Amino acid sequence: MLILGRAETESVLDHDAMRRALRAAMEDVSAGRASSPSRIAALVPDAGLLAAMPAYLPNGGGLAAKLVSLFPGNAGGRLPTHQAVVLIFDPESGEPVALLDGTSITTRRTAAGSALSAELLARDDAETLAILGTGVQAQAHAEAMVRVRPIRRLRVAGRRPDHVATLCSELERALGLEVRPAESYAEACADADIVCAATHATEPVVQREFLRSGVHVTSVGFNTEGREVDSATVAAALVVVESRAAVLADPPAGCNDLRQPIEEGLIGPEHVHAEIGELLLGTRTGRTSPDQITLYKSVGIAAQDVAAAHLVLTAAREQGLGQEIDLFA
Numbered sequence: 614m615l616i617l618g619r620a621e622t623e624s625v626l627d628h629d630a631m632r633r634a635l636r637a638a639m640e641d642v643s644a645g646r647a648s649s650p651s652r653i654a655a656l657v658p659d660a661g662l663l664a665a666m667p668a669y670l671p672n673g674g675g676l677a678a679k680l681v682s683l684f685p686g687n688a689g690g691r692l693p694t695h696q697a698v699v700l701i702f703d704p705e706s707g708e709p710v711a712l713l714d715g716t717s718i719t720t721r722r723t724a725a726g727s728a729l730s731a732e733l734l735a736r737d738d739a740e741t742l743a744i745l746g747t748g749v750q751a752q753a754h755a756e757a758m759v760r761v762r763p764i765r766r767l768r769v770a771g772r773r774p775d776h777v778a779t780l781c782s783e784l785e786r787a788l789g790l791e792v793r794p795a796e797s798y799a800e801a802c803a804d805a806d807i808v809c810a811a812t813h814a815t816e817p818v819v820q821r822e823f824l825r826s827g828v829h830v831t832s833v834g835f836n837t838e839g840r841e842v843d844s845a846t847v848a849a850a851l852v853v854v855e856s857r858a859a860v861l862a863d864p865p866a867g868c869n870d871l872r873q874p875i876e877e878g879l880i881g882p883e884h885v886h887a888e889i890g891e892l893l894l895g896t897r898t899g900r901t902s903p904d905q906i907t908l909y910k911s912v913g914i915a916a917q918d919v920a921a922a923h924l925v926l927t928a929a930r931e932q933g934l935g936q937e938i939d940l941f942a
Contacts, residue, residue, distance in 0.1 A: 617925065617935040619714040625928035626717060628757050631725035631921060632732070636893055637673050638920035639729070642856055643890025646671050649916040651859050651866035660684060664865055668915035669704065670923075676704040677919040679715050683835070685813055689776075693749065694813065695719055699922045709940065711926050715918065722921040723913060724753035726889070727831040730853060730909035731807055732761040733892050734899050735829035739806035740765045745798055745818045745841075747771035747780045750811035750833060755784050758807060767792040770801035771812075799823045807831070815839025821846045826904040833911045837864050842908065844874035850908035851900065853887050859914050860885065868912050 641647040647670050654664040661684030669676045681697035688694050697715030702708060731739070739762040744751045747769065758764060767790055771777045777794045785792040795801035802808050802823035810819050810832040819830055819842045830850065834841040847870060854860040854871075861867055861875075861882055874880050887897035889909075900907055929935050 614709055614938055614940045615711040615926070615929065615935045616938060617711065617713045617929055619717055621929065621934045622714040622925055623717045625925055625932065625934070626721045628721070628725060628728070628760055630924060631721055632729050632757075632761075634673065634920040634924045635722065635725050635729055635917055638670055638916045639855065639888070639890035640893050641670050641672055641674070641890070642914070642916050643888045643894060643896070647916050649856070649914055651862045652915065654865040660686065662865060666915035666918060668919045670916055670919050674916070674919040674923045676702040676707075677922050679719070679915060679918045681715060681719060688748070688813065699918055701922055701926055713922055713925055718918060718921045718925065719913070720749050720753050722917045723750060723833050723911065724757040726855065726911055726917060727754055727809060727833060727909060728757035728761045730831055730889060731758060731829055733889070734851075734853060734907040734909065735762055735807050736827055736900070736903060738763070739829065741768070741804055741806050742766070743768045743770070743795070743801040743805035743808045744780075744811070745770050745801060745809065746811035746834070747773065747776035748811065751780060751809070752783065754809040754811055754831070755788065758809065759788055759790070762807065764807075765790060768795045768801040768805065769793070770795040770798045802828075810834055810841045812841055814841050817841060817843035819843065819846055821849055824906060826906065829907045829909070831909045831911065832870060833913070835868065835912065837869075840869040840873060842870045842910065844877055844879050846906070847871060847874045847908065848879045848884070850906040851886050852884055852908050852910065853889060853892065853899070854885055854910050855889055855912065855914045855917070857882075857885050857888060860910060860912050866912065868910060870910055
């Protein structure tokens with residue numbers, strides 16, 4: 614079995630390659646070719662959860678499973694809130710062949726999924742990007758979005774001004790763009806063409822009154838106690854997801870962002886317009902006007918992890934990275 618640590622895993626993660634890998638994975642999901650059941654989780658009272666996410670992809674993926682923990686109390690400390698490993702199996706024999714750092718894979722594939730949604734749904738002339746949140750996902754989303762749209766200005770908002778200032782400095786240095794702190798989520802969203810929400814919020818950080826017409830919103834935050842996007846935004850938007858089954862499932866698979874407006878009677882399940890894979894396959898349409906608000910709500914599905922892990926394993930083998938062990942010796 615090949616073992617890859619975080620530094621080695623991160624060294625072969627590429628935004629553009631990841632986005633291409635996710636295209637194939639999302640097509641497999643929407644075409645019914647993949648096996649990607651909703652995640653299950655063991656809950657640790659007052660602390661967090663441990664979720665299991667297995668999947669099989671016939672095209673450029675194979676068979677793998679991710680174990681991921683979510684411990685919100687780690688925020689701002691030594692450890693990240695999300696920690697994960699990915700175990701890859703031989704799809705013909707079931708033999709475990711590789712163990713990878715899943716934390717970096719989760720970060721990069723999530724941002725790549727949001728960037729893919731922007732590639733398909735955001736206006737071609739989108740120049741102003743709002744980042745809501747200051748964690749690793751916030752940074753990864755900024756780095757991914759500039760690759761798919763001609764972003765010239767970034768606005769960053771978060772709960773802690775010191776974290777906002779730090780992220781602004783890091784992004785300005787890394788991207789060479791104008792990056793400014795916003796005093797509120799509303800201010801960050803006001804003139805944004807793309808809004809990326811990556812928080813652990815319990816109350817919506819994306820509200821309809823904050824948004825201009827024509828904006829594309831991506832939301833990747835997950836919190837069983839709340840949501841990132843308010844009902845009015847969901848009701849007004851063309852909604853696209855990774856998987857209808859996943860996003861509308863009971864927690865810990867689904868999300869309150871869509872379930873709550875359904876429970877309120879504002880929308881029905883049919884308001885979920887399309888899966889990303891359906892847009893790629895051409896069985897559903899995307900944006901139909903420059904003024905339309907579009908929303909990509911991500912809950913993270915195992916098929917994405919499998920595609921990303923396969924990409925990492927292939928590159929690691931080509932470059933001779935990692936340590937081989939005989940697990941059953």
